[in-house]
Amino acid sequence: MAIQDVPGKGRVSIALLNIPRGKRIFSESPIIVVREDDSNIEECVVQQVEALSENQRRAFLQLRNTRPWTNDKQRYLGIFQTTALSMASGTDATCGAGVFIKASHINHSCVPNAYRTWNTDIERHTVHALGNIDEGEEITISYLTDSHTRRGRETRQEVLKASYGITCSCRLCSLPPQESKECDAKLKELAKLYRAKGNQEYRTLVLSPLEQLRRAERMTDLHKELGLCQDAWSLPYSDAAEILICNGDLARAGAFADMAISVWRIYCGNDCTQIKAFRTFLQLLQQGHDSQRVSKKWSTAVNECPRGLGPKKWEDWLWRREDPYRQGQLVDLRTRASFPDFASLPGPISSDGFLGDSDILAEERGRHWCFLAEIKDMSFLTFSSPNKHLQMHVEDVDKQKIPLIFYTEFGGEEVDGPNLEVGHTVAVLNVQRHKFGDGALGVHLEDPRKLKIFPVSLQNLLALNDRVQHFSTASTGPKTCHACAVGRKEKNHKADCKLLRDPDLRALFVIEWEDSARPLRFPLEVEKES
Ligand SMILES: C[S@@+](CC[C@H](N)C(=O)[O-])C[C@H]1O[C@@H](n2cnc3c(N)ncnc32)[C@H](O)[C@@H]1O
Numbered sequence: 001m002a003i004q005d006v007p008g009k010g011r012v013s014i015a016l017l018n019i020p021r022g023k024r025i026f027s028e029s030p031i032i033v034v035r036e037d038d039s040n041i042e043e044c045v046v047q048q049v050e051a052l053s054e055n056q057r058r059a060f061l062q063l064r065n066t067r068p069w070t071n072d073k074q075r076y077l078g079i080f081q082t083t084a085l086s087m088a089s090g091t092d093a094t095c096g097a098g099v100f101i102k103a104s105h106i107n108h109s110c111v112p113n114a115y116r117t118w119n120t121d122i123e124r125h126t127v128h129a130l131g132n133i134d135e136g137e138e139i140t141i142s143y144l145t146d147s148h149t150r151r152g153r154e155t156r157q158e159v160l161k162a163s164y165g166i167t168c169s170c171r172l173c174s175l176p177p178q179e180s181k182e183c184d185a186k187l188k189e190l191a192k193l194y195r196a197k198g199n200q201e202y203r204t205l206v207l208s209p210l211e212q213l214r215r216a217e218r219m220t221d222l223h224k225e226l227g228l229c230q231d232a233w234s235l236p237y238s239d240a241a242e243i244l245i246c247n248g249d250l251a252r253a254g255a256f257a258d259m260a261i262s263v264w265r266i267y268c269g270n271d272c273t274q275i276k277a278f279r280t281f282l283q284l285l286q287q288g289h290d291s292q293r294v295s296k297k298w299s300t301a302v303n304e305c306p307r308g309l310g311p312k313k314w315e316d317w318l319w320r321r322e323d324p325y326r327q328g329q330l331v332d333l334r335t336r337a338s339f340p341d342f343a344s345l346p347g348p349i350s351s352d353g354f355l356g357d358s359d360i361l362a363e364e365r366g367r368h369w370c371f372l373a374e375i376k377d378m379s380f381l382t383f384s385s386p387n388k389h390l391q392m393h394v395e396d397v398d399k400q401k402i403p404l405i406f407y408t409e410f411g412g413e414e415v416d417g418p419n420l421e422v423g424h425t426v427a428v429l430n431v432q433r434h435k436f437g438d439g440a441l442g443v444h445l446e447d448p449r450k451l452k453i454f455p456v457s458l459q460n461l462l463a464l465n466d467r468v469q470h471f472s473t474a475s476t477g478p479k480t481c482h483a484c485a486v487g488r489k490e491k492n493h494k495a496d497c498k499l500l501r502d503p504d505l506r507a508l509f510v511i512e513w514e515d516s517a518r519p520l521r522f523p524l525e526v527e528k529e530s
Pocket of ligand 1: 168
């Protein structure tokens with residue numbers, strides 16, 4: 001690693017060789033340490049600076065100081081405040097902070113290529129390559145706390161400016177406005193999922209395990225889509241392991257635990273405290289498996305992992321994707337993987353903005369999906385006279401409004417019917433984001449069989465979904481209607497029952513969205529309705 005001066009960035013650390021992913025770039029001990037319980041920080045810093053060797057002192061005085069100073073004591077404190085790094089590890093957040101000469105020369109990026117952490121056992125900071133770093137590439141770490149990492153660009157910039165005087169120009173901070181907005185929406189969703197995980201009570205892992213697993217799966221997908229620092233991936237994996245252990249599925253839990261451990265190995269090494277702590281935690285959970293705190297609902301033995309599955313089938317098995325059908329449970333219309341918001345739809349990647357045939361795209365992605373949005377207004381466009389094109393403005397689940405324009409054979413006349421009304425919900429199969437000629441993003445519909453309108457607002461459709469989910473897991477006893485599976489005594493039962501007479505609406509709950517081998521069109525064909 002070499003230190004170079006870069007205008008606007010100060011001294012930065014540059015890789016002198018190609019560094020492979022997971023390699024420990026260096027580890028080092030602090031030269032100054034302030035513990036959590038040190039009451040007079042200035043005195044503590046000054047005493048330690050005065051005790052440094054000549055070389056260390058010179059190196060210390062060369063470090064960046066963004067604070068004003070008029071005497072040596074203030075200067076030392078300023079350097080400490082500008083460069084000190086936390087010495088908290090995953091298991092001990094009370095160690096304090098220290099000055100590390102090498103690590104203090106690494107600049108910030110919101111999507112860094114290296115990760116630094118304090119290893120309590122070896123009492124050194126370690127810096128690992130998160131991906132392959134090329135010779136001559138700048139090495140970066142993130143200065144942000146975990147929760148700030150998942151904030152939108154504006155907040156990240158504010159925090160970095162206030163704390164470090166930095167105007168970050170990393171890949172995430174330099175996205176064009178529309179992409180940045182989409183990225184922020186994904187970060188917001190991720191933050192919400194982290195909060196949901198944080199607030200979840202232990203018993204919910206047993207009461208709604210599939211829902212919890214879907215949350216962990218969505219978190220993994222979002223990390224991958226955003227290209228976020230890999231350390232964060234370990235959380236959904238360890239989360240999934242915990243959910244599965246609590247429900248007796250030791251085979252999948254073991255596989256997820258291995259995945260979490262391999263992520264940790266990459267970003268902080270085999271000797272890291274996190275791996276040891278997680279192994280202990282897993283042992284405790286496995287030992288407690290027979291106790292009353294956990295369920296045996298998904299019971300499998302540790303050695304029951306299937307062999308020889310391809311990557312897609314392995315992932316399906318791992319995330320229990322087939323289970324909703326096997327267990328007679330229903331697909332949740334709130335699951336973003338099958339019912340994505342507009343920002344999560346694929347495309348566009350180029351100015352012509354088309355990813356290709358959507359049936360092929362679905363096959364490549366290994367799943368179908370359905371975009372749900374509420375019609376806010378409608379009009380006919382006549383820009384390619386004499387042809388008319390129906391244009392709707394629709395609002396997705398995240399309240400994003402986008403145009404949906406019909407380039408069908410009859411410009412939208414096909415969908416004329418009693419359901420074509422403002423306030424109703426469109427369901428569009430395997431749709432992509434499209435960039436129109438004026439640069440606006442929206443939906444470009446060519447095949448009318450990909451669209452269906454349901455005579456219900458999106459909010460009410462999701463509320464109906466929640467009732468269906470509730471009754472599908474509750475029971476099929478006498479209080480439950482045979483026609484719609486919702487409780488007879490529910491106040492919305494009549495309306496729900498009427499809507500659910502539509503086989504297409506019922507199909508949304510039972511379609512195998514992950515079976516992308518055949519094209520999907522309305523009316524939907526369901527092999528076996530539950
Ligand atoms: C720990 S030091 C890093 C080394 C520093 N560049 C130097 O010259 O010594 C932190 C300081 O580096 C600068 N810095 C870090 N990341 C930066 C970035 N992405 N862009 C511009 N300046 C940055 C800021 O001045 C920040 O307060």
